[in-house]
Structure formats: structure tokens, C-alpha cells
Amino acid sequence: MMMDAGGCVEQGKNIITAAKHVNKRVRYANKTIKKNNRSSSSCKKMRREAVFPRVPEVLQQLFVSCREIFKGPGTVPPASDVNKLRSILDKMKAEDVGLGKNLHFFKARGAVKGTPRVTCTTIYQCDEFSLCIFFIPEAAVIPLHNHPGMTVFSKLLLGTMHIKSYDWIGSIRSIKKNDTTPSPQLRLARLKANSAYTAPCDTSVLYPTTGGNIHEFTAVTPCAVLDVMGPPYSKDEGRDCSYYKDFPYRDHEDGGTRGVSEEEGECYGWLQEIEAPEGAEMDRMEYFGPQIKQTTF
Numbered sequence: 001m002m003m004d005a006g007g008c009v010e011q012g013k014n015i016i017t018a019a020k021h022v023n024k025r026v027r028y029a030n031k032t033i034k035k036n037n038r039s040s041s042s043c044k045k046m047r048r049e050a051v052f053p054r055v056p057e058v059l060q061q062l063f064v065s066c067r068e069i070f071k072g073p074g075t076v077p078p079a080s081d082v083n084k085l086r087s088i089l090d091k092m093k094a095e096d097v098g099l100g101k102n103l104h105f106f107k108a109r110g111a112v113k114g115t116p117r118v119t120c121t122t123i124y125q126c127d128e129f130s131l132c133i134f135f136i137p138e139a140a141v142i143p144l145h146n147h148p149g150m151t152v153f154s155k156l157l158l159g160t161m162h163i164k165s166y167d168w169i170g171s172i173r174s175i176k177k178n179d180t181t182p183s184p185q186l187r188l189a190r191l192k193a194n195s196a197y198t199a200p201c202d203t204s205v206l207y208p209t210t211g212g213n214i215h216e217f218t219a220v221t222p223c224a225v226l227d228v229m230g231p232p233y234s235k236d237e238g239r240d241c242s243y244y245k246d247f248p249y250r251d252h253e254d255g256g257t258r259g260v261s262e263e264e265g266e267c268y269g270w271l272q273e274i275e276a277p278e279g280a281e282m283d284r285m286e287y288f289g290p291q292i293k294q295t296t297f
């Protein structure tokens with residue numbers, strides 16, 4: 001991953017907060033110019049406040065609106081609330097979460113040794129929603145995965161990213177290709193998106209059954225994506241993440257909708273659930289950007 005010489009948060013006036021990869025794990029190097037002996041948690045708080053004395057209005061607005069809009073598992077926000085949240089996210093810039101184009105991570109180009117790993121940081125999480133940023137190095141992939149019972153807003157903050165997404169349209173079926181190949185368990189899905197997006201661009205929204213609930217992100221350049229998920233993943237509540245491999249529709253036409261033309265076939269794909277692929281494993285790092293104020297309520 002190409003964050004070795006860089007960081008995920010820009011340098012503050014007196015502070016340097018850098019994220020480093022050591023043995024494939026993210027570590028932080030927090031250096032204060034003035035030494036002090038306070039406890040680490042109070043130090044962290046002081047550092048954050050020193051670097052970002054004020055929370056950007058749009059970030060606070062996003063948090064407050066999420067608190068109002070997301071009602072927990074089994075609920076989907078009404079269209080008016082979705083539009084409200086989308087319009088806030090459309091206004092958001094990388095700087096609002098402490099990121100800038102000058103960071104080494106976003107300038108990094110060229111081949112990466114080994115598999116490039118994605119890093120995730122959580123701005124805020126509660127039972128109803130979560131605000132997370134994914135840092136995706138060039139050529140890295142967040143593999144095809146679903147969002148069970150979730151409404152997810154994705155805002156590309158920096159970089160160019162290819163998004164492929166699907167929605168289910170069929171049930172799981174076993175399709176026999178020939179006598180020697182085991183029958184894969186496949187499910188027909190409609191292709192919702194298959195394009196590259198460059199920041200700044202509009203926020204995309206997916207719903208439990210529409211909008212491209214199963215998606216894959218591939219970084220064309222180093223990317224940062226802000227995801228608002230309501231509710232967040234929860235294994236305990238039956239919202240675990242599943243991964244998929246997709247196959248062209250033409251590979252198993254006989255198992256799908258009959259009479260589909262070749263052109264129409266491009267709009268479908270067969271998805272097979274798979275074990276979490278290597279690219280699904282992410283590094284996690286603490287969020288060092290501007291801190292939202294939770295005392296608004």
C-alpha cells in the first residue's frame with residue numbers, strides 16, 4: 001500500500017499525524033513538537049483539537065441529519081430524507097474530513113509490491129448508522145459485496161474509481177454446464193452501474209433491494225470514499241457482508257430469461273457467493289480528521 005511515506009491527515013500547525021504501513025498493518029506516528037506527559041487519550045483529543053479547532057459545518061450537518069434520518073434496522077429513509085442527505089454529501093469536500101490532494105497517498109502512482117490493501121477509518125458509528133472513509137490505493141479493489149437491509153450513501157472525495165453494481169432479479173439456482181463441472185449456485189442480477197467516476201461527482205445511493213445493492217469499487221487512481229451506512233453491518237443482527245463473483249449472462253443463458261438478446265444480455269450477470277476474497281481484508285486506522293460534536297442533542 002502506498003501510504004508509507006505519507007499520511008491520511010494533513011499536517012497541522014504544531015502536529016504531524018502520519019499513517020504508516022508496517023508489516024502490512026497501519027501504524028500511526030503522532031509527533032508533537034512540544035513534549036508533554038499527559039495520558040494518551042487526552043493527548044489524542046488535544047492533538048485533534050489543535051489540528052482541527054472547528055468542525056466543518058457540512059460535516060456537523062451530515063451527522064445531525066443522520067441522527068434524524070436513520071431509524072435503525074428494518075427501516076429505509078423516505079425519499080425526502082434521502083434527498084436531504086444526498087444534497088449535504090454532494091457539498092462535501094475532502095477537506096471537510098481533513099484530507100487534501102497534497103497528501104502523498106493521493107499523489108502515489110505506479111506499481112505496488114504485493115496486493116494493495118484498502119484502509120478504513122470510522123468517523124462515527126452507532127446502532128442506526130455509521131460514517132466511514134475508505135482509502136483505496138491505485139489498482140486496489142473492494143470486491144463485489146452486498147449490503148443486507150441497508151441504505152448506503154457513497155461520496156467519492158478524491159480520485160477516480162470504477163464502480164460496478166448489481167441488484168438481484170432472480171432466485172438462486174443450480175446451473176449444470178456439463179457433466180464434469182460441478183453445478184455452481186448462481187443468481188441472476190441486473191447490472192446497475194459499470195463506469196468510472198472522478199471526484200467531485202454526485203453521491204450515489206443504494207437501497208436494500210435497488211440502486212445497486214451489490215457493488216465493487218476499483219481504484220483507477222488512489223481514492224478516498226465516504227460511506228454513510230444505515231444501519232451498519234452487524235453479524236449479530238443478520239447483516240453480515242457476503243462476497244460474490246460475477247459471470248457474464250451469456251455463460252449460462254439457458255438458466256436465465258429466455259429470448260434475451262445479446263445486447264440485453266449485457267445488462268445482466270450471474271453472481272455466485274464466494275468466501276471473502278483476499279482483497280476484502282482491510283487495514284483499520286483511527287480517524288484523525290475534524291471531530292463531530294455529539295452534544296447537539
Ligand SMILES: [Fe+2]
Nearest residue numbers: 145146147215
Ligand atoms: Fe459497499
